[in-house]
Amino acid sequence: MFRRALTVAAMALIALPAAAQTYPNRPITIVVPFAAGGPTDTVTRLVAEAMSRDMGQSVVVENVGGAGGTLGAARVAMARPDGYTLLLHHIGMATTPTLYRRLPYDAVNGFETIGMVTEVPMTIIASPRFPAATLAEAIAVIRRDGDKINLANAGIGAASHLCGLLFQTALGVQMTTVPYRGTAPAISDLIGGTVDLLCDQTTNTTEQIRGNTVKAFAVTTPQRLPSLPDIPTASEAGLPGFEVTVWHGLYAPRGTPRPVIDRLSQSLQTALRDERLIARFADLGTAPVTQAQATPDAHRAFWQADIAKWRPIIQAAGAYAD
Structure with a gap:
C-alpha cells in the first residue's frame, strides 16, 4: 500500500508541467x-x-x-x-x-x-462649502435639491463611481454625476468647491480628512475605523445599512x-x-x-x-x- 501511494505521488509529480515544478525561476x-x-x-x-x-x-x-x-x-x-x-x-x-x-x-x-x-473602507466627504455639517443634514439637502448637487467620481468604473451609484440608490435620488480622470483632480475640485460630494476610499481621503480640508460625513463600514475614530458610520449618521x-x-x-x-x-x-x-x-x-x-x-x-x-x-x- 505504502509503495503504491509513493508511485501514485511520483506519477502525479511527473505529470505536472515542467514550468510548474520549477516555478518561479524568473x-x-x-x-x-x-x-x-x-x-x-x-x-x-x-x-x-x-x-x-x-x-x-x-x-x-x-x-x-x-x-x-x-x-x-x-x-x-x-x-x-x-x-x-x-x-x-x-x-x-x-x-x-x-x-x-x-x-x-x-x-x-x-x-x-x-x-x-x-x-x-469608503468615506462620504463633501466640499468645505457644502451647506451641511452632518450626513443627516446632507441627505436633507440632497433630497431637496436633487440634480443640483454635483457628485464627483474618478471615472466610470472607479470605486468612487460605484459607491456613488450605491449612495444614490440608497437615497432614491439622482444627483448630477461629474466624472474625472482620476481621484486627485476630483478631490482638488471638491476642496475648491467646484463639486459638492465624493464617496471614495480611505486610501484617498484620510489625509484630507485629518487635514480638515474636506467635510467628512461618514465611513461605510459596520464599525468606526481606528484610523478615523471621530467619523461615524453611515448607519450611525443617518443612513442605516449603507455599507460598502x-x-x-x-x-x-x-x-x-x-x-x-x-x-x-x-x-x-x-x-x-x-x-x-x-x-x-x-x-x-x-x-x-x-x-x-x-x-x-x-x-x-x-x-x-x-x-x-x-x-x-x-x-x-x-x-x-x-
Whole structure:
C-alpha cells in the first residue's frame, strides 16, 4: 500500500508541467490596471514587495491604466498562463461584466483567482462649502435639491463611481454625476468647491480628512475605523445599512496550472502576515483579509457573489460604458 501511494505521488509529480515544478525561476509581473500612485497601485506595491521576499524572485509592478481598468485586465487575460503575469484589481472585477457590453476578453471566465488581499473602507466627504455639517443634514439637502448637487467620481468604473451609484440608490435620488480622470483632480475640485460630494476610499481621503480640508460625513463600514475614530458610520449618521468596501484580489490568466496558483496563493497568504505590510495597510485605513479569504476558492465565491450584487444596481442606473 505504502509503495503504491509513493508511485501514485511520483506519477502525479511527473505529470505536472515542467514550468510548474520549477516555478518561479524568473521575475513575476503584477499588472495594476490604473495609473501609478493610486490606491490600487499602493496596495499592489506593498503586496509585491512582501511576495518577492517569499518567492525569492523579483515581483515587478506594471501600470496599464485606461478604460476603467479593462485595458490592464485584458493584458493579463491574454497573457501566457504560466504564472509570470498577474493582475491585482479591485471591486471593478465585479462590476465590469455588467458595466461593459463589449470587451476583448471574458470578464468572468478569463481568469484564475489566487486570493483576496484587502477590503478598503469608503468615506462620504463633501466640499468645505457644502451647506451641511452632518450626513443627516446632507441627505436633507440632497433630497431637496436633487440634480443640483454635483457628485464627483474618478471615472466610470472607479470605486468612487460605484459607491456613488450605491449612495444614490440608497437615497432614491439622482444627483448630477461629474466624472474625472482620476481621484486627485476630483478631490482638488471638491476642496475648491467646484463639486459638492465624493464617496471614495480611505486610501484617498484620510489625509484630507485629518487635514480638515474636506467635510467628512461618514465611513461605510459596520464599525468606526481606528484610523478615523471621530467619523461615524453611515448607519450611525443617518443612513442605516449603507455599507460598502473596495475589495482587492489577485488573478492569473485562465489555464494557469493549479500548482502555480497554489504556490502564488501560499505566497500571498505569507505576504499578508508580513508586519511591514500590516503596518502600512493600517496607515492607509485598511487591513489584510483573513488567511481563509486569501485562497482561490474563497476569492472566486466572493467575486461571483459581488457580480450578482452589483448587476441590478448598475442596470437600474443605466450606467453602461461602451
